Structure formats: structure tokens, C-alpha cells
Amino acid sequence: xxxxxxxxxxxxxxxxxxxxxxxxxxxxxxxxxxxxxxxxxxxxxxxxxxxxxxxxxxxxxxxxxxxxxxxxxxxxxxxxxxxxxxxxxxxxxxxxxxxxxxxxxxxxxxxxxxxxxxxxxxxxxxxxxxxxxxxxxxxxxxxxxxxxxxxxxxxxxxxxxxxxxxxxxxxxxxxxxxxxxxxxxxxxxxxxxxxxxxxxxxxxxxxxxxxxxxxxxxxxxxxxxxxxxxxxxxxxxxxxxxxxxxxxxxxxxxxxxxxxxxxxxxx
Amino acid sequence: xxxxxxxxxxxxxxxxxxxxxxxxxxxxxxxxxxxxxxxxxxxxxxxxxxxxxxxxxxxxxxxxxxxxxxxxxxxxxxxxxxxxxxxxxxxxxxxxxxxxxxxxxxxxxxxxxxxxxxxxxxxxxxxxxxxxxxxxxxxxxxxxxxxxxxxxxxxxxxxxxxxxxxxxxxxxxxxxxxxxxxxxxxxxxxxxxxxxxxxxxxxxxxxxxxxxxxxxxxxxxxxxxxxxxxxxxxxxxxxxxxxxx
Numbered sequence: 001x002x003x004x005x006x007x008x009x010x011x012x013x014x015x016x017x018x019x020x021x022x023x024x025x026x027x028x029x030x031x032x033x034x035x036x037x038x039x040x041x042x043x044x045x046x047x048x049x050x051x052x053x054x055x056x057x058x059x060x061x062x063x064x065x066x067x068x069x070x071x072x073x074x075x076x077x078x079x080x081x082x083x084x085x086x087x088x089x090x091x092x093x094x095x096x097x098x099x100x101x102x103x104x105x106x107x108x109x110x111x112x113x114x115x116x117x118x119x120x121x122x123x124x125x126x127x128x129x130x131x132x133x134x135x136x137x138x139x140x141x142x143x144x145x146x147x148x149x150x151x152x153x154x155x156x157x158x159x160x161x162x163x164x165x166x167x168x169x170x171x172x173x174x175x176x177x178x179x180x181x182x183x184x185x186x187x188x189x190x191x192x193x194x195x196x197x198x199x200x201x202x203x204x205x206x207x208x209x210x211x212x213x214x215x216x217x218x219x220x221x222x223x224x225x226x227x228x229x230x231x232x233x234x235x236x237x238x239x240x241x242x243x244x245x246x247x248x249x250x251x252x253x254x255x256x257x258x259x260x261x262x263x264x265x266x267x
Numbered sequence: 268x269x270x271x272x273x274x275x276x277x278x279x280x281x282x283x284x285x286x287x288x289x290x291x292x293x294x295x296x297x298x299x300x301x302x303x304x305x306x307x308x309x310x311x312x313x314x315x316x317x318x319x320x321x322x323x324x325x326x327x328x329x330x331x332x333x334x335x336x337x338x339x340x341x342x343x344x345x346x347x348x349x350x351x352x353x354x355x356x357x358x359x360x361x362x363x364x365x366x367x368x369x370x371x372x373x374x375x376x377x378x379x380x381x382x383x384x385x386x387x388x389x390x391x392x393x394x395x396x397x398x399x400x401x402x403x404x405x406x407x408x409x410x411x412x413x414x415x416x417x418x419x420x421x422x423x424x425x426x427x428x429x430x431x432x433x434x435x436x437x438x439x440x441x442x443x444x445x446x447x448x449x450x451x452x453x454x455x456x457x458x459x460x461x462x463x464x465x466x467x468x469x470x471x472x473x474x475x476x477x478x479x480x481x482x483x484x485x486x487x488x489x490x491x492x493x494x495x496x497x498x499x500x501x502x503x504x505x506x507x508x509x510x511x512x
Contacts, residue, residue, distance in 0.1 A: 014505040024507055028499045029414060030422035030459040044419065046379065053459075055379055055419035057503050071417035072506050075303065075322065097324075103386050105324040147301075151510075219300065222509035 006248070027054040027069055034067065042068025076102040076150040076174035083159040085145070085172035094128055100174045101150065143180030144212050148219045150175040154226040161227040165234055166207045171225060177215060179208050206242065210234060213245040214254075221255045228265070233258045273432045273444055281443050282311075289427070289439045289487055290400075292494050294407070296415045296502045304416025308408040311441060312398035317408035319416040321388035337383040341370035341390045343405060349397045366402065369465060373406055373426075373455045376464045379419040388418060399441040400428045402453045402467070407491060414499055424464055425491040426455040429484035431472060436480040438487035454484040458492040461485075 027033060033045060033052045041047060044056045045067060054060075056071035078084070078100075086098035086106060096108040110123050110131060150173065159171045162182055170178040181204040200208075214233040218225060223233075236257045237245050244250050274280060284290070290311030299305040304319035325332045332338065343366035345356050356363065374390060390413065392405040406426035413420060430437045430444055430451045437444065445451055450470035456463055472480065 014508055016508065026500060026503045026507065028423070028496060028503070029420045030457070046419070046421070048421075048460075053422075055421065056417055057414045057499050058417075059503075059507060072503060072510075073303070073415065074417035099324075103322045103383055222506060224510065 009248075025060040026058070027060055028057045029053075029055050033060060033069070038065065040066045042066050044069030044071060073149050073151055076100060078102060078106075078174075082173040083170065084174040085170055085176035085178045086174070087145070087176075091131060094123075096131070100172075101147065101176060102174060143178055144208055146177040146179065146212055146215050148175045148177060148215070148225065152219060152222070152225050153177075154224045156226055161230075163211070163227070163231055163234070165211070165231075166204060167211055169211065169227070169230065171227075177225070179211050179215075181208065210237065210242050210245070213237070213242060217245055217251050217254060218258075220251065223255065223258070229258065229262060232261045232265075236261070271443070271447065273447055273449075274435055274437070278435075280437065282441060284439075286435045287438045287483055287486065289490055290441070292407075292491065294411055294495065294498045296411050296498065297506075302412075302416075304412045304414070304418070306408050306411030306415055308404055308411065310400055310404045310407070310439070312396055313394070313400055313404045314396040315392060315394050315401070315404040315408040317390065317392045317405065317412040319388065319390050319409070319412040319418070321416070322383040322386035322418065323389075325385070325387045332385045332387075335384050336380040337378070337385075338387045339371055339374050339378060339380065339390065340387060341367045341374065341392070341409075343367045343370060343392050343394075345394045345397065345401075349394050366405070369402065369467065370405060370409060373424060373465045374409065374413070377410075377420050377422065377424045377457060378413065379421060382419055388413075397442065399443070399445045400439055403427050403439070403455075403491075406455050407495060411495060411499065415502075422457040422459045423492050423495055424455055425458055425488040425495060426453065426465075427484055427487035427491055428453045429480050429487065431476055431480050436476075436483035438483050450480075452480055452484055454481070454488055456485060456488040456492075458489050 031054045033054055035051050037050065039052060041052055044054060044058060045052050046055050052067060054069045056069055058069050058071040061068055061070055084100050086100040088096050089099045089105060090097035094110045098106045098108050100106045110127060153171050153173055153175060162168045166182060168180055168182045172178065181200050211230065211234060214230060214237055215225065218229065218233055223229060233254060236254050240250055245254065271281065274286065278285060292308065292310050294306060294308040296306045298307050299318060302318045302320060305317065307316050322337050325338065343363050344358065347353050347355055370390065370392065378388065390409050392409055394401050394405065403426035406424055410424045427438060428440045428451055430440045430449050432449055440451055450468065450472040452468040454463065455465040
């Protein structure tokens, strides 16, 4: 079996020129943000002895009279309209408990599930008993789940993307990213309940592995994740082998090129 | 070693430091990407690693959930290679439990637990090399890790140990100075308000000297705060550059 070894090298400091011009007010816990009592306190702050004090390390955001501190990295805080990808941890009466990288487990009610055949009816006792037939702990579906920090997923209009390279990706706002092979036919049969049991081909699997490595690379270099950035990173990584993508030198090359391409596209 | 002078006539300690001088501190945040928060700290030759998960759903028994606060769970472990002699340390042994309890009391005071009812915050600390001041290194590492995880805290928690030799209080004891058998005190402080999160001593010290030792430890903790503050600001600055928005 071939092995690869690398000596430790000093970490390169972050390139200051990457930052934009607007200076952000960065605080650490215990810092006084303001002594002006006219402000309302938002997340990440607390009131102590007539002063507004920061409770997390991050940047101060001010909207009129509301001051809050946005932490660099937090657990997912849900908002209405967000798309999330979750993992079932428990089956209870009339509902499932889902793990979504947030502060408490989320709840998925039986009444919100789409039934096979697309029928709309009240859920009966038989449906409750059949819950385990639909989704059980440890169920495996074809595809790869990548867990990243929620702060790295960009908010966009749609989070379901069919990438031209042959795979589809769902960017959950909670940081769970689901990569799966694009289903062949996209007809709206069965009211959204799809059961596809075919094994995945090798070519598709390679595309999925490459995408997964690209996403891990971008997380490592703290790049924002959205469909364009993932696609560019994938294209830039094509000349390298899939297993080489995560090596430090090659990682830096790929990230530099991806950032450049993104700047060109925006500029 | 007989006749080991902990404090020379000129005021130098065994490793050449002055009485109130700290050892060199180096720290890094965000060392593990899979954990919510992580940090690594070196205080002289003492090396500690802290990892934080949470806040998340209470695992195990639901009965332990507190309806108005988060549960803070701390576990301390010492590597077998951390001391001069390789020693197997089973997980549930007395010293680990006691340290875990002390860490839990410290962080219960500092973390704003009212903001996350019914959830659990796990703090795991591991000592990779123990050269004195392990409690202090653990607290400092855990503070950085909790900040890295974005869990709201009242303030930094900075800790330092102190001892008393020949009428002088010494700050940040190394293993040689701890093994000499004099009184030692561990202090964890919230620097901005000056409040003490934890004060621990299990030796005999005359009460006349207590104030001096306490003041030395408090000053050392404030010095540690200056360093940790710089580390956190640097980390936040770098991350905000990379995220770019």
C-alpha cells in the first residue's frame, strides 16, 4: 500500500489584500460595545452595569437602534423559508426527531409528510404504525452528506441545484449538504414521493466524490458555498486526481484559481 | 534533588524567570473542523487541547435537562505520555472527575446558560504534556474553544496558578516548583469585572500571606487575558477576511 508523508510546515498568514475596504468593528466577549443606553440589544450582547457588552467573538452589526454581534461560527438558527437537510435520530408517536446541526433537534410531523400516491387525507392510526416503513433510524439513501458550518452557506433564491457535471446538490441552510446523482426523469408523479432503488454508476460516483472533496476544500479555506463557487471549484480541480485535491499545496492552488475566477465573473 | 533553590538571592527562579513572570504562551483556535469549537494552548511546556460541542440536544436521559438553562458537561483527560513516567490513566478516576467538576463550576459561571434552555454543552479537555499549571492551561484552552464555538459568554475566563516561597509569591508554577511541596493556589478570573470564577487551594498557608498570593495570581491572570485577547482578535480578523462579506 502506498503511503504519503509530509513534514510540518509553518502556517502561512492570511493574505490581507483579500479583504475588502470596509473596516468592520470586531469584538471579543467582555468588550464594551457602547455606553449609550439608547440602543436595543440584539443577539450576541448583554447588558451589564449601564454598558452594552459583547458575549460572542465576531463583528458588530447595527440596524438603526438595534445592535447585535454576529458570531463567526454558530449552530444553525432556523428561519422561515429555509431549506434544511436533516438526519433522523428518533421515531416517536406521530413524529420524527431530526438532527439538523442546531441547538435542539428538530421535529418532523407525520402530517407534514407527503404520502405515496400523492393522496391528501388525514393521517390514520395505520399511518402511525407504518411510520417505520417510511423512514427508520439508520436508513441509507444513495448520496453523500457533507456537514459544514451554517455560516458558510450563502442565502440564495433556490437551494436545489442540478450541476451540469452530472450530480445534484441540495445546500441546506443548516450546513448539511446533500450530494446525489441526478434522477433520470423529473416528472411530478406521486406527489413528490420518490423511491429509486437502482445502484449508482461509477462515473456518477466519481463526480460525487470529486464534488465532496471540493466542498471540504472550500470549507477548509473558509470560502462561501453556493452553486457558482462549487461549480468553479469543480472545474478547476478536474486536472488533478480526486484523492490529491485535499493535499495542502494543491488545495491552495485550486482555491486561488477559484477565487480569481469568481472575481472575474463578478467584476 | 536536595537543596534545589526555588528562588535565588537575586530573585531568579529555577528556569530563570522572575517571581511574577509568566511562561511563554502560544495558542491557536479552530484546530479541528469537525468540532463546533476547538483550541490548543501551550503555557511553557504544558500543552492542553480543548474541544467543545454544542449547544445540542441532551443525549442519554431526558430527565437531566434543565428547563431554564443549558447543562454544561466537562470532561478532563490526561494523556498517558503527559508526565515524566508513562502512566495509564483510566477514564473515571478521581483526579479526572475532580478536574471535570472544577471546570464545570468555572464554566457554569461564565457561559450565559440562560440563553439555551434544555440543551447541553460538552467541553472536553485533554492535557498532552503536563509541566505544572494544568488546571490553568485547561481553563484557558476551554475559554478559547467556547469562543470558537460561538457560545455566548460573560467574559474571558483566565486562569493562573501561584505559590509562596521565602516570603515571595510566585506566579505560574512549573512542575519542579509544584513538586517542591509549598502551598499552591489556582485562580480563575473574569478580567473585565475582576470577579473570581474559581479559587482552589489544598495546602496550608498563613492567612497573612493570602492576600499577597491572591494578588499575584490575579495579576498573572490579567496578563494571560492580554495574550488570549490578542489571539482571539487575530483569529476573528483572519476569518472575517477569508469570509469576505
